[in-house]
Amino acid sequence: MLTTIAHYSFPYEAHIARAKLESEGIPAFVADENTINMQWLYSNAMGGVRLQVPPPFVEQALALLGEDCSELVEEQQGVETEACELCGSRNTEPFQRGRRWAFLVFLGLDFPLFPARNTHRCRDCGHINKHAAD
Structure with a gap:
């Protein structure tokens, strides 16, 4: 069973977050990507593209996605x-x-x-x- 930790309007946003989590060793999956790709007008009605992780990784994944690295990038x-x-x-x-x-x-x-x-x-x-x- 997977836990949804984030919702995105576009699949590429979810894949960026998934790649960040996987780079830290957290297994992550993107759900409803194909449905949104086929009919993007349904994105808001369906809750967008969902990023899911196994329950033991939820807190670690939320902390990692909550980091603000904008100052580091600017430097x-x-x-x-x-x-x-x-x-x-x-x-x-x-x-x-x-x-x-x-x-x-x-x-x-x-x-x-x-x-x-x-x-x-x-x-x-x-x-x-x-x-x-x-």
């Missing part, structure tokens, strides 16, 4: 972050300005009039840069 890739205009901190993240307004206008008019612009937000002071990121 390895040498990502250069933009400095905050207000406080000068380099602790910034990508942010889309105007996204909420663009969505609301699209809902009302069925036409995208407001463009969303990519910029950066400071994690330290919360300041959002006014100019678009390059």
Whole structure:
């Protein structure tokens, strides 16, 4: 008997998680992959593609999938972050300005009039840069 530990909308997401678990020696299986591949509109109705593991591995698998390795990847890739205009901190993240307004206008008019612009937000002071990121 297998225990479902995660649900995914697309099979490739489940296979990435399965590969991560198997690289750590945890047996993992992807369920409902073929059904979703044949009729992807049923994905949400069926609960998506399921990632399953044997019961003795559930806690270890959940802990492994819950790890956030984004900082390690950024260090390895040498990502250069933009400095905050207000406080000068380099602790910034990508942010889309105007996204909420663009969505609301699209809902009302069925036409995208407001463009969303990519910029950066400071994690330290919360300041959002006014100019678009390059």
